[in-house]
Amino acid sequence: MTSTHALSDLPRAALRGVLGVAIVGLIWEALVWALNVPSHTMPRPSQMASAVAATPDAYLSGFLRTLVETLIGFAAGAIVGIGNGVLFSKFTRLRQMVFPLFVVSQTIPVIAFGALVVLWFGNTMLAKSVIAFYLTFFPVTVNTLVGLQAVNPKQEALLRSFGASRWQMLIRLQLPTALPQIFVALRLASTLSLVGAIVGEWFGDTTGLGVLLLQAMYNENMVGLWAAILASALLGTTFYGLMALIERTCVFWRNDL
Amino acid sequence: MKSRSWQSADVYWGVAGAVLLVVLWEGAVRAFDLPAYILPGILEILVSMVDLQSTLMDATWMTVMEAVSGYVIGSACGILLAVILTLIPTLKRWCLPAAIAINSVPVVAYAPLVLLWFGMGAESKIVMVSLAVGFTVFLSALTGLDQANRKSIDLLRSFGANPLMIIWRLKLPAALPLIASAMRVSTTRSMIVAIVTEMLGAYGGLGWVIYQATLQIDFVQVWAAIFAASLVSLIFFGAVSMIERKVIFWR
Numbered sequence: 078m079t080s081t082h083a084l085s086d087l088p089r090a091a092l093r094g095v096l097g098v099a100i101v102g103l104i105w106e107a108l109v110w111a112l113n114v115p116s117h118t119m120p121r122p123s124q125m126a127s128a129v130a131a132t133p134d135a136y137l138s139g140f141l142r143t144l145v146e147t148l149i150g151f152a153a154g155a156i157v158g159i160g161n162g163v164l165f166s167k168f169t170r171l172r173q174m175v176f177p178l179f180v181v182s183q184t185i186p187v188i189a190f191g192a193l194v195v196l197w198f199g200n201t202m203l204a205k206s207v208i209a210f211y212l213t214f215f216p217v218t219v220n221t222l223v224g225l226q227a228v229n230p231k232q233e234a235l236l237r238s239f240g241a242s243r244w245q246m247l248i249r250l251q252l253p254t255a256l257p258q259i260f261v262a263l264r265l266a267s268t269l270s271l272v273g274a275i276v277g278e279w280f281g282d283t284t285g286l287g288v289l290l291l292q293a294m295y296n297e298n299m300v301g302l303w304a305a306i307l308a309s310a311l312l313g314t315t316f317y318g319l320m321a322l323i324e325r326t327c328v329f330w331r332n333d334l
Numbered sequence: 335m336k337s338r339s340w341q342s343a344d345v346y347w348g349v350a351g352a353v354l355l356v357v358l359w360e361g362a363v364r365a366f367d368l369p370a371y372i373l374p375g376i377l378e379i380l381v382s383m384v385d386l387q388s389t390l391m392d393a394t395w396m397t398v399m400e401a402v403s404g405y406v407i408g409s410a411c412g413i414l415l416a417v418i419l420t421l422i423p424t425l426k427r428w429c430l431p432a433a434i435a436i437n438s439v440p441v442v443a444y445a446p447l448v449l450l451w452f453g454m455g456a457e458s459k460i461v462m463v464s465l466a467v468g469f470t471v472f473l474s475a476l477t478g479l480d481q482a483n484r485k486s487i488d489l490l491r492s493f494g495a496n497p498l499m500i501i502w503r504l505k506l507p508a509a510l511p512l513i514a515s516a517m518r519v520s521t522t523r524s525m526i527v528a529i530v531t532e533m534l535g536a537y538g539g540l541g542w543v544i545y546q547a548t549l550q551i552d553f554v555q556v557w558a559a560i561f562a563a564s565l566v567s568l569i570f571f572g573a574v575s576m577i578e579r580k581v582i583f584w585r
Contacts, residue, residue: 097428097429097431098432103563125510170347171352173347174347174348174350174351174354175351177348178352180566182434183522184522184525184567184571185560190560192544192548195370196371268437271440272441275440275442279533279534290445290446294447294534297450301363302447302450305443306439306443306444310435310436312441313440313443314435316438317434317438
């Protein structure tokens with residue numbers, strides 16, 4: 078696994094992905110057309126495209142709205158998650174007392190909270206971001222903690238012998254060591270935060286991809302439903318891909334990613 | 335690391351943390367006289383769980399059946415698909431980027447579609463859970479199957495083992511830890527997906543109970559259902575973790 082291999086692999090994999098999607102789209106279009114599947118069972122990609130083209134504003138504003146909710150929730154989850162991880166690694170007692178509660182909190186179906194969160198925070202963008210945050214902070218906390226605990230004690234001793242403060246140790250040694258682990262969690266969190274935003278919108282809102290999904294379901298509008306699914310897919314894959322790209326740039330010294 | 339996390343001091347402080355939370359929760363509710371729609375007291379929730387015993391039992395049973403069926407189907411399909419793709423490398427090269435792309439689509443986005451296709455009954459929930467679990471297990475299994483030692487593969491091949499035997503004897507055991515950790519994470523996820531799908535449309539189950547209670551603005555009942563769901567998720571998670579430790583004894 079040389080780094081040149083890993084780097085040259087990225088565009089090729091992306092190209093293969095795009096090609097794959099294009100081929101799937103074509104086969105889909107052809108199959109539905111050839112087998113004469115009614116569009117209320119399975120619409121053609123071209124029908125979805127024209128549905129989006131007919132009311133581009135609804136999709137665009139829904140896309141942007143959900144994007145903002147997702148990003149706020151993700152950013153808050155990432156910051157709190159990394160902060161928690163650092164605190165837990167510094168204060169053992171705190172970790173022993175609070176970490177099990179975090180684990181239990183993740184077995185709670187967040188969605189059940191949806192109604193409560195909307196009640197607490199009002200029917201605002203904040204409520205959706207809070208749900209996205211709740212799904213995001215835990216994996217980041219866990220991986221930060223695991224990464225920080227994997228720091229080589231000899232390197233810590235060396236830095237300390239140079240008179241490094243606790244803060245310097247954290248910034249110069251511990252966090253960089255934990256970075257690969259943290260990024261694995263951030264990639265996972267990118268998908269989870271989108272789930273949180275979409276589900277949050279189900280508890281009452283007027284714009285957003287989750288709203289589009291729900292409205293299409295109630296109207297049994299199969300074309301619109303698929304268009305909304307594909308819009309969510311676009312948002313999800315783009316966000317995930319961007320995170321993977323940032324990961325490669327930031328964690329450049331790791332070439333087996 | 336794993337064994338250390340079960341030291342008695344950890345258990346002791348963990349219990350202390352839980353007790354502290356309960357005291358803080360109940361204390362805050364009493365001190366600030368919080369109305370039930372903001373936060374009901376823990377005692378009140380427990381009492382309501384006893385009162386609603388039969389409703390909650392029926393709903394929990396239904397949700398658990400859906401989650402477990404979907405979990406089993408999804409895990410089996412995920413592992414099987416990973417084995418097939420490992421046997422046919424060309425297929426894998428084309429499918430893997432597509433699979434990663436599909437996996438980064440939020441699974442809940444499919445829920446409305448699955449409900450329209452499979453109806454309001456248990457089928458749609460089982461399909462949703464198998465989708466969510468299947469993808470997680472599939473991607474982990476695929477990574478795990480790749481991790482077998484190159485030299486061991488060559489050795490087995492020199493003994494005349496065919497690709498199927500290499501998978502069964504070497505690659506699958508090597509992949510087991512990764513598959514198991516994916517299946518452990520999937521336990522709580524399967525409960526969550528079942529409940530979400532129930533909230534969108536169902537004839538019963540915990541998600542349905544939560545939805546109905548929300549409509550009736552009965553937030554104590556919402557919390558009672560949340561407690562029931564968490565309890566069952568914890569048991570499911572614990573059971574799978576225990577099986578994992580038994581099966582992967584070499585870890």
